[in-house]
Amino acid sequence: MKLTRFVPHFRSFKFAPFAVIALFAFTNLTGILFNRAYAPAVQAKETTTVAETVNIDSNVESDYIPADVPTSGDHELDLIIFRSAERYGVDPRLLHALIWQESKYKPHARSNVGAQGLMQLMPATASAMGVDDAFRPDQNISGGTAYLDSLLTRYHNNVALALAAYNAGPGAVDKYHGVPPYRETREYVARVIREFNRRKQVAAPLTSQTK
Secondary structure, X not given: OOOOOOHHHHHHHHHHHHHHXXXXXXXXXXXXXXXHHHOOOOOOOOOOOHHHHHHHHHHHHHOOOOOOOOOOOOHHHHHHHHHHHHHHOOOHHHHHHHHHHHHOOOOOOEOOOOOEOOOOEXXXXXXHOOOOOOOOHHHHHHHHHHHHHHHHHHOOOOHHHHHHHHHHOHHHHHHHOOOOOOXXXXXXXXXXXXXXXXXXXXXXXXXXXXX
């Protein structure tokens, strides 16, 4: 039996390792090229986290004042008034009407009897309400709102009596069992309530539009 036909095949076995190495290199090379050519490009994209979204929403809410609340023309002052009204449960339109009557929104207003600031706090009242600097809008409005709230509570939310006590003192209201017969006090109460009602009427169409 002649084996000459099979000799070349047996001899080619010595090239097998080279063939395997070549095949391995070819497979890896083509794989790299294929991946580079056809793999989709992925680009990093900026995302807004939940925490950032909540923070943005909080900033918007903290700066928000309803459309039916009056304005002084100073947004920062309006925010102080609105937040103080919310804190003590007082109508912000009543606060605006009172501040307009007391000081015309002037933080450094001072009366000839010593009342100070936006809500014209007397030194004794300011001290009782924890106000260190009556000319600071935040302290003055917080103290003045707290005092007005205490008067509204004392007189069962009777706005006229609370305003009369704010102007003439609770003692005078209690003495006369109502608005004292002082011309200044009666005119004061009438002006503030008139301004309060005017601001509510102006706000009414705005409220209906938002519904």
